[in-house]
Amino acid sequence: xxxxxxxxxxxxxxxxxRRALAERGGLAFTLTFYAVIVVxxxxxxxxxxESGGGTVAGYDATALTWYILASEAATVALNIRMIEVVGDxxxxxxxxxxxxxxxxxLGVRMAAEIGRALPRLAGCAAVGVVVGATTVGxxxxxxxLALSVPALVLAIAANLLAQHAFxxxxxxxxxxxxxxxxxxxLVFILGGMLLPLExxxxxxxxxxxxxxxxxxxxxxxxxxxxxxxxxxxxxxAAWIAVLAGVAATAFAAGERRVQxxxx
Amino acid sequence: MRAALATLRAAxxxxxxNPGAFWTQVIAMAxxxxxxxxxxxxxxxRAGEVRGWDSSRVLLLFAVLTTSAGLVLGLLxxxxxxxxxxxxxxxxxxxxxxxxxxxxxxVRRIDTANVGDLVFGVALFLVTGGPTPARLGIYVGGVLAxxxxxxxxxxxxxxxxxxxxxxxxxxxxxxxxxxxxxxxxDIFTGAPKLILYTVxxxxxxAGVPSTLVDDPDPRTALALLGVAAxxxxxxxxxxxxxxxxxxxGAVWTRA
Numbered sequence: 001x002x003x004x005x006x007x008x009x010x011x012x013x014x015x016x017x018r019r020a021l022a023e024r025g026g027l028a029f030t031l032t033f034y035a036v037i038v039v040x041x042x043x044x045x046x047x048x049x050e051s052g053g054g055t056v057a058g059y060d061a062t063a064l065t066w067y068i069l070a071s072e073a074a075t076v077a078l079n080i081r082m083i084e085v086v087g088d089x090x091x092x093x094x095x096x097x098x099x100x101x102x103x104x105x106l107g108v109r110m111a112a113e114i115g116r117a118l119p120r121l122a123g124c125a126a127v128g129v130v131v132g133a134t135t136v137g138x139x140x141x142x143x144x145l146a147l148s149v150p151a152l153v154l155a156i157a158a159n160l161l162a163q164h165a166f167x168x169x170x171x172x173x174x175x176x177x178x179x180x181x182x183x184x185x186l187v188f189i190l191g192g193m194l195l196p197l198e199x200x201x202x203x204x205x206x207x208x209x210x211x212x213x214x215x216x217x218x219x220x221x222x223x224x225x226x227x228x229x230x231x232x233x234x235x236x237a238a239w240i241a242v243l244a245g246v247a248a249t250a251f252a253a254g255e256r257r258v259q260x261x262x263x
Numbered sequence: 264m265r266a267a268l269a270t271l272r273a274a275x276x277x278x279x280x281n282p283g284a285f286w287t288q289v290i291a292m293a294x295x296x297x298x299x300x301x302x303x304x305x306x307x308x309r310a311g312e313v314r315g316w317d318s319s320r321v322l323l324l325f326a327v328l329t330t331s332a333g334l335v336l337g338l339l340x341x342x343x344x345x346x347x348x349x350x351x352x353x354x355x356x357x358x359x360x361x362x363x364x365x366x367x368x369x370v371r372r373i374d375t376a377n378v379g380d381l382v383f384g385v386a387l388f389l390v391t392g393g394p395t396p397a398r399l400g401i402y403v404g405g406v407l408a409x410x411x412x413x414x415x416x417x418x419x420x421x422x423x424x425x426x427x428x429x430x431x432x433x434x435x436x437x438x439x440x441x442x443x444x445x446x447x448x449d450i451f452t453g454a455p456k457l458i459l460y461t462v463x464x465x466x467x468x469a470g471v472p473s474t475l476v477d478d479p480d481p482r483t484a485l486a487l488l489g490v491a492a493x494x495x496x497x498x499x500x501x502x503x504x505x506x507x508x509x510x511x512g513a514v515w516t517r518a
Contacts, residue, residue: 039455047314201305
């Protein structure tokens, strides 16, 4: 990335972050929704641990709680229907105006979405710490929690890139709206948002570990639950490189096909 | 009533205008629901029975939830949009018509994707719910009561926009009650459990009706009917009172 590219990317992130902070209603909605959802799902897993003699797939109630707090923060901070939004912009031809800028369409969109997600992510993390501290007490490992901070940022980057890669299908099929349902469920289950991958049956655990969705929720959850496995950050970085390549290739090919009518 | 039925027929014709898109969205939502079933099966495979709930009970809960949510969010899709319409002044076209505004508003639009929930919920009950005439009757009654509740609650929270000028409360109310209704209330204890049976009555949306299918009890059934009626009336009253404060936004097409 050249210095000029880095500069406009940073400006895009900063502008979008300030805009997200100014939208206090939306921010409050996200944080309240996050609080409700983590209270529910952590209660479910604690009840499961209690019924299972104290642990589920090697996670105790405290580890499961911190796992869910992190995995949910990594996904709730994003616009869950972004595939639909990007797909609509492509299908309607609105993306054509973005192609007039002397910058990559994908790059500008990524900067805006990362900027929008960061304040929400920070807010969710703060709420998560409060929920964790009041329900199960201290974090299982301070080092794991510290590692989960960069993992959360890498998780949203991977998720945003994958959503753009999915949404790029709209360049060819015109209506990619319904795919967000399916994508979301892949992150929920194979990404480990609702449950640690270790709870899946062996063959499915193997499949999920080999897919990029694990970089979007499982990795920050695993680290926050007390497993100090720094190599997971490298795995995330590798998936980001792959997903960036796929999304950039799809957008480059798709932009050559855009047909816009009217202005 | 005749006008509402005619409007519903028109909304159905509109939704069916593009059969390909209709079926794509219905199938996408059904696949989405299958993923939730997969989650619960995986969860109970690991956790075993949790506070009296196992996979068969949760699938019954999920069948009631998807059926009632499909009825309300699919066939009465505007129930979730009242807050936005009120805050943005988007009810003008509605008020110019010689029909009861609330009934017309509720049946005016169909959300095709959520019709997939309705289809899935019925299919799930027939496949996994052990349908007998008695169980089917309780399931249908429970779904109808839950639908009244699921209409009344977001209508009530959404209609607060008439008074406070912002529409987010409706969305949040709907998301909260749907999210909380998807889990057995018995996983909670203390104050959170009390909230699920009172302020945000999510337990009555799916947990209570599905328990009635397995274990019929007249007192529980009466409680369900009472709560559904109370929130139905509260939704209607809040909308009716709020409409008197409505301010036009010169937006003619959204309702």
